[in-house]
Amino acid sequence: MTEDKAVVYFADLRAGHGDNLFDKLDRLLDSVGVDERFGKGQLVAIKLHFGEKGNTAYIPPVFVRRVVERIKKTGALPFLTDTNTLYVGTRLNSVGHITTAIENGFAYSVAGAPIIIADGLRGNDGVAVEVEGGQYKEVQIAREIVNADAIVVLTHFKCHEMSGFGGALKNVGMGCASREGKLAQHSNCAPIVESTECFACGACRLVCSAEAIGVTEVAFIDEKKCVGCGHCIPVCPEGAIKISWDETATGLQEKMVEHALGALKGKEGRMVFINFIQRLSPSCDCYSHTDAPIAPDVGVVASLDPVAIDAASADLVNRGIGFAGTALKSGAEPGGDKFRGVYPEVDWEVQLKSAARLGLGKRNYRIEPV
Numbered sequence: 001m002t003e004d005k006a007v008v009y010f011a012d013l014r015a016g017h018g019d020n021l022f023d024k025l026d027r028l029l030d031s032v033g034v035d036e037r038f039g040k041g042q043l044v045a046i047k048l049h050f051g052e053k054g055n056t057a058y059i060p061p062v063f064v065r066r067v068v069e070r071i072k073k074t075g076a077l078p079f080l081t082d083t084n085t086l087y088v089g090t091r092l093n094s095v096g097h098i099t100t101a102i103e104n105g106f107a108y109s110v111a112g113a114p115i116i117i118a119d120g121l122r123g124n125d126g127v128a129v130e131v132e133g134g135q136y137k138e139v140q141i142a143r144e145i146v147n148a149d150a151i152v153v154l155t156h157f158k159c160h161e162m163s164g165f166g167g168a169l170k171n172v173g174m175g176c177a178s179r180e181g182k183l184a185q186h187s188n189c190a191p192i193v194e195s196t197e198c199f200a201c202g203a204c205r206l207v208c209s210a211e212a213i214g215v216t217e218v219a220f221i222d223e224k225k226c227v228g229c230g231h232c233i234p235v236c237p238e239g240a241i242k243i244s245w246d247e248t249a250t251g252l253q254e255k256m257v258e259h260a261l262g263a264l265k266g267k268e269g270r271m272v273f274i275n276f277i278q279r280l281s282p283s284c285d286c287y288s289h290t291d292a293p294i295a296p297d298v299g300v301v302a303s304l305d306p307v308a309i310d311a312a313s314a315d316l317v318n319r320g321i322g323f324a325g326t327a328l329k330s331g332a333e334p335g336g337d338k339f340r341g342v343y344p345e346v347d348w349e350v351q352l353k354s355a356a357r358l359g360l361g362k363r364n365y366r367i368e369p370v
Helices: 021-031 061-072 094-106 143-147 168-173 179-185 248-264 306-319 338-342 349-357
Strands: 006-011 043-047 077-081 126-130 138-142 150-156 158-160 164-166 213-215 219-221 271-277 299-303 365-369
Touching: 006 021, 006 306, 021 061, 021 299, 043 061, 043 143, 061 077, 061 094, 061 150, 126 143, 126 179, 126 248, 138 143, 138 179, 138 248, 150 168, 158 338, 164 168, 164 306, 164 338, 168 248, 168 306, 168 349, 179 248, 248 349, 271 306, 299 306, 306 338, 306 349, 306 365
Parallel strands: 006 365, 043 077, 043 150, 150 271
Antiparallel strands: 006 299, 126 138, 158 164, 213 219, 271 299
16 A cells, blocks of 8 residues: 655746746646635745745746746635734834835735734734644634635745744744744744853844844843844854754644644645745845855645645755855765755754654655656
């Protein structure tokens, strides 16, 4: 008896006069059965990341438009959405968030759908959703994610300092949580400062939304104030701010997938996941810069299973080579772990194991080219 595997559809980035990348994206959408997933009058949340101002790695809006157009053909009503951030940046509230999205190319005239920030003006508009997880009985999810009839999750697949990689599970679990839900996920994630490496430049203090960082001879972090967003880590020019590896990466990933469980609840049969495995940046699109990619572009994958699509995406990246002269410090050889090569202490498989255990999907998959 053959083992039951989830299907992940794959399109490479080769293109020609008779078959461009938009055609391939159409085939991916057909493969996951868009016509059967969505119908007339349904409100479909297209969950994506608009990119922080100054970031350039997010999904190009022209590809988002193609997805919007395909969903509209079903009679459904798509809208672009994300939630506000914990950290100080251009997406801290809905006014700045929508402004940033438009400036990054997601205006209606380009993407073809309105922008609705899912957790309200200041990120506090959440709904308690009951879950059967290991740590929570209920999680706080952005109201308009809950209210949507269906969801399409468009994800720029890349590295992430707290979860190893950021894929569909992170896009849903962290990206669909209200501010309260994000705080719950980051509750035990206060970083630490290596005093011998710190030169008291103050860059970390400037990005701290919780005002948890002070600077005297060296920087110091008040754990009681820290919300654990981790945005002080990559801005330190000396690399003096470290993640406290007692439980933070593992704990955050487990909390994250329980929030993903809540965000997807009630949308069974009406959700699609698409990962763009390109511009493989070493950190999240939340930063106001984009570092050099650590590995070549791979392609685009689509699935009805959020666990399988992330497992497949990680494997596709790791099968290839890595780039020298980037944030990648090890694992550049084919088969090497590119994500541990950037964040050696993060066990990124935790999110896949936890999500499979909660019934969000399967780690076993088969790839079908389109």
